[in-house]
Amino acid sequence: MKLLTVPGQVSHGPGWHYDSSGLVVVDRNGTVLQGLSIPYNVDVTASNVTIRDVRISAGGADFGVSLRHTSGVTIEHSTISGQNSTSGRVNYAIDDVYGDSTGMVIKNDNISAFRTAIQISTGLVTGNYIHDPGYIDGDHTNGIYVGGTTQPLTISHNTIFNNLGQTDTINLDATSSGQQVANTIIENNLLAGGGYSIYGGNALNASTSNIVIKNNRFSAIFYSQSGQYGYLDEFDPAAPGNVWSGNIWDATGGPVSS
Numbered sequence: 001m002k003l004l005t006v007p008g009q010v011s012h013g014p015g016w017h018y019d020s021s022g023l024v025v026v027d028r029n030g031t032v033l034q035g036l037s038i039p040y041n042v043d044v045t046a047s048n049v050t051i052r053d054v055r056i057s058a059g060g061a062d063f064g065v066s067l068r069h070t071s072g073v074t075i076e077h078s079t080i081s082g083q084n085s086t087s088g089r090v091n092y093a094i095d096d097v098y099g100d101s102t103g104m105v106i107k108n109d110n111i112s113a114f115r116t117a118i119q120i121s122t123g124l125v126t127g128n129y130i131h132d133p134g135y136i137d138g139d140h141t142n143g144i145y146v147g148g149t150t151q152p153l154t155i156s157h158n159t160i161f162n163n164l165g166q167t168d169t170i171n172l173d174a175t176s177s178g179q180q181v182a183n184t185i186i187e188n189n190l191l192a193g194g195g196y197s198i199y200g201g202n203a204l205n206a207s208t209s210n211i212v213i214k215n216n217r218f219s220a221i222f223y224s225q226s227g228q229y230g231y232l233d234e235f236d237p238a239a240p241g242n243v244w245s246g247n248i249w250d251a252t253g254g255p256v257s258s
């Protein structure tokens with residue numbers, strides 16, 4: 001698809017407009033944003049929005065796509081990145097800013113040059129290629145970061161490569177002591193890198209349940225145990241409904257135990 005540059009070739013359309021402060025604002029329910037090349041943050045405040053076949057290169061920005069109090073947003077078949085791997089990296093490629101957006105679908109996207117690729121609380125994240133993060137001194141680098149939720153979330157069929165030796169590819173992170181973290185499925189992903197490849201939600205004495213981690217492939221392309229320190233941390237296999245099953249090493253097909 002030939003992409004139109006914003007704002008050089010087009011600066012507005014049904015439900016969206018370029019703001020001279022350096023934002024593309026999507027503020028009408030049901031908007032379809034498609035076929036654009038955008039070197040800015042796309043800020044979504046409407047619901048049932050679709051972002052499709054778009055290239056977003058938000059160099060040095062806080063966000064590539066920011067979602068604010070939305071529902072039913074789909075981001076698909078798009079490329080979202082910073083503009084380089086250092087000072088031009090994007091802080092969050094896709095971010096549910098307030099942690100209250102619902103019904104999100106993030107699928108078949110190419111995401112790179114980020115500090116955190118996707119920060120989400122509920123919905124579906126599937127078929128994405130998340131790779132080559134950027135780095136500024138002091139960064140914690142995340143593939144998919146989930147901040148302590150009990151809302152249903154499925155993370156499936158993604159390839160997530162974090163060649164940096166810190167933080168994660170997927171992090172179900174408790175953010176306060178004793179918090180409940182539950183109802184997440186992590187399945188059929190190809191994972192490599194980070195400090196630990198997966199953090200399983202049991203930080204800060206969190207109470208976890210229904211955390212299902214199954215049929216994932218762990219790669220040693222960066223570190224022998226997938227992550228620099230290992231493939232898994234902070235997961236309680238004995239908690240109610242928690243499952244570790246069918247996870248294997250990508251190179252050998254051998255089982256990976258919890």
